[in-house]
Amino acid sequence: MKTERFDKKLFKQEVINNLKTQFRVELDNATQQQIYQAVAYALKEWIIEDWMDTQKTYEEKDPKILYYMSMEFLMGRALGNNLINMSMYGEVKEALEELGVDLNMVEDQEPDPALGNGGLGRLAACFLDSLATLGYAAYGCGIRYQYGMFKQKIKDGYQIEVPDEWLKNGNPFELKRPEYAKEVRFGGNIRTEYDEASGRINFIQENYQSVMAVPYDYPVVGYGNHIVNTLRIWDAEPITDFQLDSFDKGEYDKAVEQKNLAKNIVEVLYPNDNHYEGKELRLKQQYFFVSASLQAAVAKYKKNHDDITKLYEKMTIQMNDTHPTVSVAELMRILMDEEGLGWDEAWEVTTKTCAYTNHTIMAEALEKWPIDLFSRLLPRVYQIVEEIDRRFVNKIREMYPGNEEKVRKMAILWDGQVRMAHMAIAAGYSVNGVAKLHTEILKNQELKDFYQMMPEKFNNKTNGITQRRFLMHGNPLLSDWVTKKLGTDTWATDLSLMSGLKKYVDDPKSQKEFMEIKLQNKKRLAKYIKEHNGIDVDPTSIFDVQVKRLHEYKRQLMNILHVMYLYNQLKKNPNMNFYPTTFIFGAKAAAGYRRAKQTIKLINSVADKVNNDASIKGKLKVVFIEDYRVSNAELIFAAADVSEQISTASKEASGTGNMKFMLNGAPTLGTMDGANVEIVDEIGEENAFIFGLSSEEVINYENNGGYHPYEIYENDKDIHEVLDQLVDGTYADGDHELYKDLYQSLLFGDTGSQADMYFILKDFRSYAEAHEKVAKAYQDTKKWAKMAMTNTAGCGKFSSDRTIQEYVDDIWHLDKIR
Ligand code: TH1
Structure with a gap:
């Protein structure tokens, strides 16, 4: 069902029907939460059509796909935002009013999905909104934490943290996709084996633990264009090949361990903003979603293409800070161990595929994993990191002969640690800061040596925000006023038009109207x-x-x-x-x-x-x-x-x-x-x-x-x-x-x-x-x-629309859909 064909009567019927089939209640005795769910499911029906159409278009047109890898997506509530982006807000509000239901009340029943700490996670959410709105094929890839950012209570003036049970009532907007599940392995040891037939060495991980990564897809609705992209967040489930009738104690223990691993890994978002806490579980989370996302991305590519060395023509990976930078080594692993490429070929593909955004210069936020922890948890990936480091250090020595100071400052492995930012810069085809001043500080201070060695990689992309959520949805009075003054609502997708308001800044009547809205x-x-x-x-x-x-x-x-x-x-x-x-x-x-x-x-x-x-x-x-x-x-x-x-x-x-x-x-x-x-x-x-x-x-x-x-x-x-x-x-x-x-x-x-x-x-x-x-x-x-x-x-x-267009033009080179 397309929004053009929005049918108020039908929508109302669907809400009533959903209440009946989902909860066996009538509107009069439904709880507010039940009404929210019924409305959300009705809306999902509308979204699904566009979602399927979009995916079909992508299949046909085969555009380059962006994978935005992020430990955090601070999406906020979906219902109101989706209604805005589908230009259905007013009509649905009316339809509900006719049923005696207040849309604001309904919106307030939705738990606020808080799978992020602050700016970094919210930026990822704004980016997804802009990508869909501008018509670019993109996946957000992340983790479906059972508990997002804690709820804050204030008691006697002190902060109390309360678990965020955002999935307690289920989630109408999500879609479980078990058919895309991927296994992710941790620990054990690597055995090498010479393969006569191919003349290559195989690396075989043994005695590992593993989990099944199972994706849940969320629709990301573009504004007014019927494009629906996907936020794919991964849940972990235990591997179930374990035999209940097995009396082997070793097997039993292992099964229990694997079950715990699955439970722990996606349990909770680390609530640190701008701060690194070297916890093993955090590294597990990072590798978990990175490995699953990249396996799925490569599989998707292979469905329609047979030359893996051209992967970078059809996909690109943006690493949101260093948290997903294990992507670099994991992609190398997949390309070499699973796709059979040699080092040089795999490196060429990887370094044309991965790009890195730096979001902070705070020293305490820098991720430096202890080598013993890293190599124990990810033995094969660590071997690859060692080789990346060895070759990178060679390159430094070639460029700066006799200058061991440069090696000390830039090596990936140093002082018993894996320096994730260094790996991201060594392998990334782009390194960007998030505002002009920040990028200048990166180039001239924090990352000076890297900038001197590889200036062509560095660029600035000043952050942005989506006006759909933060003006149209958050401030309807001002939003309507802007539309009235500009005589058009196209600022919704072109925020530069706001400059048309400049001619009113000295006009007493407009000033009064503006300040009256602020007062309201x-x-x-x-x-x-x-x-x-x-x-x-x-x-x-x-x-x-x-x-x-x-x-x-x-x-x-x-x-x-x-x-x-x-x-x-x-x-x-x-x-x-x-x-x-x-x-x-x-x-x-x-x-x-x-x-x-x-x-x-x-x-x-x-x-x-x-x-x-x-x-x-x-x-x-x-x-x-x-x-x-x-x-x-x-x-x-x-x-x-x-x-x-x-x-x-x-x-x-x-x-x-x-x-x-x-x-x-x-x-x-x-x-x-x-x-x-x-x-x-x-x-x-x-x-x-x-x-x-x-x-x-x-x-x-x-x-x-x-x-x-x-x-x-x-x-x-x-x-x-x-x-x-x-x-x-x-x-x-x-x-x-x-x-x-x-x-x-x-x-x-x-x-x-x-x-x-x-x-x-x-x-x-x-x-x-x-x-x-x-x-x-x-x-x-x-x-x-x-x-x-x-x-x-x-x-x-x-506007994040401007930011995204700059990423597309300078870094990603995505194809625009329609
Ligand atoms: C923030 C930055 O502090 C902020 O200035 C910026 O606008 C925002 O990112 C988006 O670019 C960061 N958030 C985090 C969170 C973690 C680690 C580093 C940063 S930087 C967990």
């Missing part, structure tokens, strides 16, 4: 905050928002210290000129990240004190939104006045939240870091609030042993006061220890790390000044409206 969205968020936090916030106050993962380099601590400073000022001078402001935070901390968790506690303690102090007359409010995730993010972006993007310059590779705020008309209060730099390029510094050290300055300090925060503490009495409040019990019911570690980290550092590594005290004054400018600008209603509108009008570059 602020009321919607205020209602959400009241329901979830029990806090009353004033929708006419400035909504100053920082939502993102909690990490020291993102400096939520600086934000809350600044709130403490403002509160001190207000207490001393209750009549000071102060525009009412609501500081909104949302952030999950990795479960084992102590300092991040202390920061959450601090934010909540400050909130408690400030929100309940009648003497400041509600001028200052602090809200910590529990369980920040894709679904509530959509509400938050729409309602924000100010977008806090305050990472220490050089540390945030790109950021993508910054773009979502901009799209929704919230100016950036931020440092010259990541994509903020390019946002300012687009709209001019006068339409943002920029402060703080530059990345050069930061890098300079770092290369010269840091700076002296204690001097600032001694000379600035306001900062002194705020820091002392961390250890005098002000925000800790008299407890002097609770925030001691935060205090220490700022003034003294700990062993092996600099004091105030992230330059919070250094940037504090200029941050405070930037806030003063915000408050002043906001009170000039016209000026503010113009700034906000200029942000929305200037966001064209930041």
Whole structure:
């Protein structure tokens, strides 16, 4: 059934019928969850037709296929988004209304699929949306974690992690594909055997454990084009060739082990953002989905082609950070051991197939696997890594004779570790950063030696976001307004058209309309905050928002210290000129990240004190939104006045939240870091609030042993006061220890790390000044409206459609469908 033929009556019938056949209930006594499922299944019927047609078209046209390999896909809810992309949202809303059902309520029943930590996983999801919308054949390849990102509860101000049982009620959108199951092997030993017939050596893995990787497919619906691509995520099942009547104890133990392996491997997403934890299970996860995906990809290629040496003409692999870079060695293994290619042939194919994206320069995020662990778990793959390293080191020595320093810095195997980024760069045909500044830092600092050796591989692809989810779905009022102003809704697939709004930024009527929509969205968020936090916030106050993962380099601590400073000022001078402001935070901390968790506690303690102090007359409010995730993010972006993007310059590779705020008309209060730099390029510094050290300055300090925060503490009495409040019990019911570690980290550092590594005290004054400018600008209603509108009008570059088209043009060279 095609959307052109959307038939309201039929849709309603299907919902009613689904309730009957799936749950044996009638609409009147169906639960909300049952209604959601019935609606989702009805929609799936619509999707399936397009999905099958798309796959058939791909069969016929035989386009080059992208495999986007990622440990994370932070998809968010599917129902509303699919309705938007199928241009059925309004009609389905009406159909349901006629049944007395509210579509918003239905959407809220869907668990928010959270198979990702933050920006990296959400970027992958935006990319899939853009690939389908632009008509490129692509698979997302990942893991079907039983438990995605934990749910966050706040209890007494502390973060509590609750398992995310997202599959509890089943998932209407997924399709199990057992016919594509692949075996994945771990451990054991490699026996070599000379094969007389072929004259080759065979490598035979023995005494291994294995699991069956079973794929589940999710439809990825393109906007308005009937193209449906596939997100393929792998579940693990035990291999079942084990005989129940076997009395051999060894066999029995092995069967139990294999069952546990299958259960453990896909159990849970590691909740670390920008941080590597060298856990064996994580490496198992990586190899598991990489091996299964590549086996399936090669099998698919072989179905229609017989020359394996031309594989790269029909497929390309993008490795989302180093997490899937074992792809390089696994593809070599498949090509040599299973397809019979020699090393050189296999290397040529592999190095024309694999490409790598770097997303961070944070040292603690670099993946370096201990060789003993790696070689024990993946014995054959490790042999191949050794050979890749041997040849790569030879090449370094050839280019830089006598320069062993280069070998030390660039080798893949070094100091007992496998350096995954080095393997990705040695083998990849493209290495890209995710924003201009980030790519420059890669080329001139972090990956300088690699860039000097292979400059042709390096390129930039500035991140982007999908306007379908973050404007059309998240902000329907603004979305309709934009369409009205532009006289067309084609900005949905060409965000550069937003520049057509520039002619309205000085128009009083348009300004009023724009600010009225913002107010409505602020009321919607205020209602959400009241329901979830029990806090009353004033929708006419400035909504100053920082939502993102909690990490020291993102400096939520600086934000809350600044709130403490403002509160001190207000207490001393209750009549000071102060525009009412609501500081909104949302952030999950990795479960084992102590300092991040202390920061959450601090934010909540400050909130408690400030929100309940009648003497400041509600001028200052602090809200910590529990369980920040894709679904509530959509509400938050729409309602924000100010977008806090305050990472220490050089540390945030790109950021993508910054773009979502901009799209929704919230100016950036931020440092010259990541994509903020390019946002300012687009709209001019006068339409943002920029402060703080530059990345050069930061890098300079770092290369010269840091700076002296204690001097600032001694000379600035306001900062002194705020820091002392961390250890005098002000925000800790008299407890002097609770925030001691935060205090220490700022003034003294700990062993092996600099004091105030992230330059919070250094940037504090200029941050405070930037806030003063915000408050002043906001009170000039016209000026503010113009700034906000200029942000929305200037966001064209930041569509993931533009990003994907650049990847296609410069890296992947995919064929466009229709
Ligand atoms: C993020 C970056 O921090 C962010 O700046 C960027 O916009 C985003 O990726 C998309 O490019 C990263 N997330 C992770 C997560 C893990 C490891 C490294 C990074 S970098 C687990």
